Amino acid sequence: MSLSRPQIPAEMRAAVYHARGDLRVETRATPEPGPQQVLVAVAYCGICGTDLHMVNDGWGRPDSIGGHEYTGEVVAMGPEVAGLAIGDTVVGGPEPSCGSCDYCRSGRAMLCPERDTPGVSEFQGAFAEFICVDQCQLLRVPENLSPRAAALAEPLAVALHGITRSAIEKGERALITGAGPIGALTLAALRARGIDDVVVSEPMEARRALARDLGARSVVGPEDLAVPPMPFTIADDAFDAVFECSGKAAAVETGLALLVKGGTLVLQGTGAERPRLDAHRVLLNELVITGAYCYDDDGVDDALALLASGDLPTDRLLHPEDVPLDSIATAFARLGAGEIAGKAVVVP
Numbered sequence: 001m002s003l004s005r006p007q008i009p010a011e012m013r014a015a016v017y018h019a020r021g022d023l024r025v026e027t028r029a030t031p032e033p034g035p036q037q038v039l040v041a042v043a044y045c046g047i048c049g050t051d052l053h054m055v056n057d058g059w060g061r062p063d064s065i066g067g068h069e070y071t072g073e074v075v076a077m078g079p080e081v082a083g084l085a086i087g088d089t090v091v092g093g094p095e096p097s098c099g100s101c102d103y104c105r106s107g108r109a110m111l112c113p114e115r116d117t118p119g120v121s122e123f124q125g126a127f128a129e130f131i132c133v134d135q136c137q138l139l140r141v142p143e144n145l146s147p148r149a150a151a152l153a154e155p156l157a158v159a160l161h162g163i164t165r166s167a168i169e170k171g172e173r174a175l176i177t178g179a180g181p182i183g184a185l186t187l188a189a190l191r192a193r194g195i196d197d198v199v200v201s202e203p204m205e206a207r208r209a210l211a212r213d214l215g216a217r218s219v220v221g222p223e224d225l226a227v228p229p230m231p232f233t234i235a236d237d238a239f240d241a242v243f244e245c246s247g248k249a250a251a252v253e254t255g256l257a258l259l260v261k262g263g264t265l266v267l268q269g270t271g272a273e274r275p276r277l278d279a280h281r282v283l284l285n286e287l288v289i290t291g292a293y294c295y296d297d298d299g300v301d302d303a304l305a306l307l308a309s310g311d312l313p314t315d316r317l318l319h320p321e322d323v324p325l326d327s328i329a330t331a332f333a334r335l336g337a338g339e340i341a342g343k344a345v346v347v348p
């Protein structure tokens with residue numbers, strides 16, 4: 001325990017969720033790490049689509065602090081912490097899982113019933129000067145990777161998991177609906193893996209420009225995607241995999257209708273709307289619809305390795321203007337309006 005260290009104040013500033021659209025910067029007691037826990041001084045924390053739903057759509061738990069895409073420096077450790085040291089640069093990884101259920105043992109810890117849901121559980125997030133987490137949730141940031149770029153590790157791991165679920169291979173065609181951060185990271189990761197024929201559908205101009213920069217073969221608007229009228233008709237330029245990253249019911253319906261026979265629709269965009277399912281199209285063409293939740297078991301390690309490789313244009317994937325904690329409410333409103341392309345990161 002080293003909370004007596006002079007650089008750790010007893011109180012910290014944090015963005016606290018109160019109600020729909022109501023996010024306030026307040027003073028909270030700095031958490032004290034218990035056994036196997038680590039206190040991290042937050043350097044950067046990305047704003048996730050889930051965070052937007054929590055605040056802008058009122059999904060959050062009142063009095064909670066969001067933010068799970070963080071990097072920072074280890075500043076204090078509770079008892080029984082091994083393998084980490086004060087001063088280490090770390091990034092947040094998966095929530096703890098039980099390790100013994102059928103899901104954990106088959107390499108699908110994202111489905112473990114013991115695992116908390118970020119933003120919904122008691123989790124205190126990183127839209128704050130400090131975050132206190134179990135040591136098992138932290139990974140060390142590679143030396144050649146900046147803490148700012150490392151803030152992309154968690155959402156990149158989400159994108160990589162979607163690619164795993166799609167089973168897409170080189171030479172196949174992909175469609176991404178929605179070029180928000182997950183759609184953009186999916187595009188960048190597909191290109192880095194040699195999948196060159198990727199079409200992006202996105203209505204907002206700033207995000208369309210980002211998709212072009214990241215190497216989309218073409219960028220279209222949702223209204224440009226023509227859906228075949230009959231369930232047995234396959235579109236001329238059908239896709240082997242569709243990554244639905246917008247959370248829009250219409251995009252789910254369109255994506256499903258644009259698959260090749262045996263193609264896969266990966267659902268990654270969270271949203272409250274329920275699409276109409278063309279069950280006949282699924283049956284006739286043996287389509288696969290799958291969710292992609294969180295990451296592969298070693299997904300955050302893979303994401304860190306990919307970021308450290310230099311194969312991703314991290315400067316373009318990150319929104320150029322970082323968000324001071326005091327401007328977080330404005331940033332949430334702008335992100336909700338689709339005005340910001342790339343991942344916006346908060347600097348507490």
Ligand SMILES: [Zn+2]
Binds near residue numbers: 049050068154155
């Ligand atoms: Zn996230």
Ligand SMILES: [Zn+2]
Binds near residue numbers: 100
């Ligand atoms: Zn488990």
